[in-house]
Amino acid sequence: MAKESVKARERKRIATVARYAEKRKALKAAGDYEGLDKLPRNASPVRIHNRDKINGRPRGYMRKFGISRVTFREMALAGKIPGVTKSSW
Numbered sequence: 001m002a003k004e005s006v007k008a009r010e011r012k013r014i015a016t017v018a019r020y021a022e023k024r025k026a027l028k029a030a031g032d033y034e035g036l037d038k039l040p041r042n043a044s045p046v047r048i049h050n051r052d053k054i055n056g057r058p059r060g061y062m063r064k065f066g067i068s069r070v071t072f073r074e075m076a077l078a079g080k081i082p083g084v085t086k087s088s089w
Contacts, residue, residue, distance in 0.1 A: 002056030016042045
């Protein structure tokens with residue numbers, strides 16, 4: 001499980017990207033790269049890292065479910081994800 005400070009930092013980045021989205025779009029359309037340089041670094045959407053919504057794990061992220069492979073397996077075996085069953089053949 002990730003530290004709370006790391007998860008909070010990621011939430012802060014997401015909020016910063018949302019706050020500056022319109023301004024970034026306008027500056028890019030105008031071709032004002034000097035103006036883009038003056039925006040905060042965390043205003044760039046490239047700096048957002050996908051993390052598990054439950055425990056913040058940065059690796060093994062599954063986009064479709066928004067959780068990591070470890071959490072996915074635990075929840076699937078417990079029957080907490082609708083439509084997902086353990087396969088057997």
